[in-house]
Amino acid sequence: MNTTNESATAGTRPAPTVWPTLQARDANALIDFLVDTVGFLRTAVYADGDQVAHAQLDWPEGGGVMLGTHQPGSDWSREPGTAGIYVVTDDPDGLHARLRAAGVEMVRDVADQEYGNRELSIRDPEGNLWSFGYYRGEPRQCA
Template identity: 75%
Template sequence: MTTSNNRPAPTVWATLQAEDALGLIDFLVNKVGFVKTAAHTAGDTVAHAQLDWPEGGGVMLGSYDPDRDWSRKPGTAGMYVVTDDPDALYRRVRDAGVDIVQDIADQDYGNREFVIRDPEGNLWSFGYYRGEPRPGT
């Protein structure tokens, strides 16, 4: 769903900071499949980057600066990303040599998912579970 000005509809965006933000962007785009929508850089420093997930949502990230008010320690995040075809994505990241923490498997709660670790140490889980229906819908 998009708004009339062609911007994505409001949603939740995770934010990350990285010791090597350019390297994390490269990893997420070229090995996982995110789309780089914006990257505001000065040399090796990333002030802000937006990476869209082709199936909806995305992440924002930048270079780690412990002196900023909005500062989070790199490598400590855990993300869950919805994909309609976790098996194809699993093959893609496996073939790209990504660090797989948990092989793809069916879960007792009805999901099929796998988990990877990015170069910063963050964990990313991918599966087709889209959440439970909202009450009353």
């Protein structure tokens, strides 16, 4: 089994947060796309050949995603290519320029939104939709 676990050697664990999970028909290709093209960090990949049991990809600005090879019929089976994920970035314009130069399929070019965000949307090779912008959510009101 091929294992990469860079966070274990660094000795730091990420802060608790929400981690979307994806399944992919070609998990290795999706990992390469998200790391080499989009800018995620390959933190852990547990694979046996072309079958990825688990991968953790960290977003440099916080949070991340987990993914693995699609296994129809398993308890945690999700159809590849059906996710929509929002990722916070302080530089949507720079990311847009880099992704466009790499030939990534743009769903929506970077633009200001009426609710105050500046964001862009892409489609990954599996068909998942990714939106990137600087909106971090509304302040939580304590009840």
